[in-house]
Amino acid sequence: xxxRAEFKGMFDEALTRIGGNLKTSSDELAAYTAERSAQxxxxxxxxxxxxxKALIAARDNVALKAGLLVGKQAGSLDRExxxxxxxxxxxxxxxxxxx
Amino acid sequence: MxxxxxxxxVLVASLLLLPFSSSxxxxxxxxxxxxxxxxxxxxxxxxxxxxRGIEDGIGDGALEQADAVILRTQADALGSAxxxxxxxxxxxxxxxxxxxxxxxxxxxxxxxxxxxxxxVAAELSERVVNFxxxxxSLQAIFR
Numbered sequence: 001x002x003x004r005a006e007f008k009g010m011f012d013e014a015l016t017r018i019g020g021n022l023k024t025s026s027d028e029l030a031a032y033t034a035e036r037s038a039q040x041x042x043x044x045x046x047x048x049x050x051x052x053k054a055l056i057a058a059r060d061n062v063a064l065k066a067g068l069l070v071g072k073q074a075g076s077l078d079r080e081x082x083x084x085x086x087x088x089x090x091x092x093x094x095x096x097x098x099x
Numbered sequence: 100m101x102x103x104x105x106x107x108x109v110l111v112a113s114l115l116l117l118p119f120s121s122s123x124x125x126x127x128x129x130x131x132x133x134x135x136x137x138x139x140x141x142x143x144x145x146x147x148x149x150x151r152g153i154e155d156g157i158g159d160g161a162l163e164q165a166d167a168v169i170l171r172t173q174a175d176a177l178g179s180a181x182x183x184x185x186x187x188x189x190x191x192x193x194x195x196x197x198x199x200x201x202x203x204x205x206x207x208x209x210x211x212x213x214x215x216x217x218x219v220a221a222e223l224s225e226r227v228v229n230f231x232x233x234x235x236s237l238q239a240i241f242r
Contacts, residue, residue: 023134039218048216050209053144057219057226060141064229067134082140 003092004034010088018080023067033062033089040093055093059086138233139181145202145230146174148223152205173198177234186240194234202227 008030015026022029036058043051062085153170156162162170173192180188192198203224210220 021133036222039222043216043218046216046218048218049213050215050219053215054219054222056144057222060137060144060226061222061229063137063140064134064226064233067137067233 003037003096004030006030006092007033007037007088010084014081014084020081024065029062029066032065033085034092036061037089037092038096040089041096044093044097055086055090058089062089134233134237135181135184138230138237141226141230141233142178142181144223145227146178148205148209148227149174149198149202150205151208152201152203155204155208156201170198170201186237189234190238192234194238195231199227199231 008026011022011026011030011033015022024032040051040054040058042048043054059082063082150171153162153167157164157167176188177192177194177198179185180192206215206220206223206227209215209223210217215223
């Protein structure tokens with residue numbers, strides 16, 4: 001599973017569909033998100049306590065790196081973006097841990 | 100005469116460039132201010148770590164109750180500044196120097212107590228790093 005390519009495709013599609021801009025390129029953001037999902041997968045594999053805390057922190061980290069996740073409503077984070085990031089991280093982490 | 104012509108040319112060129120530089124500044128400011136939502140999103144999680152660090156500091160005798168009250172008040176001020184997108188109020192909050200170390204301590208305490216593992220703690224620390232960079236970036240706007 002090429003998580004970086006998966007995330008890049010997801011971000012590019014979301015930028016077109018939801019709108020908004022990013023502080024960094026979608027490729028850089030995808031690489032950073034893939035790193036976060038690899039860390040989450042490690043937590044699942046080793047059974048470390050605190051996965052839910054790490055998932056929320058990883059979502060926040062991606063949002064902070066993206067910087068500008070403003071969709072249709074200027075000045076507020078688009079809920080669809082946040083759901084996409086959190087859902088993508090969870091799925092990727094589970095897939096990496098299983099694979 | 101030649102000098103006057105050159106000066107006039109420089110003046111005209113400066114006047115022509117002024118609107119572009121102003122719009123560039125406005126654009127940069129808007130881009131930076133757009134970081135408010137992400138900082139606001141991350142703050143509840145960072146705040147939990149910060150308050151945990153304060154409690155640990157009090158428990159270990161590293162922090163006086165009076166200083167803890169000040170830190171908690173500063174945390175409230177930070178939350179309000181982010182919520183209201185208030186740059187002036189945000190600049191008054193000493194996050195990096197006075198407050199951030201307590202968030203780091205809170206994460207260390209969770210790790211020491213076995214509530215989180217080392218990889219989870221690293222992710223929480225990464226959030227503190229990113230949050231700090233964002234707050235500093237916001238505080239530096241037009242300073």
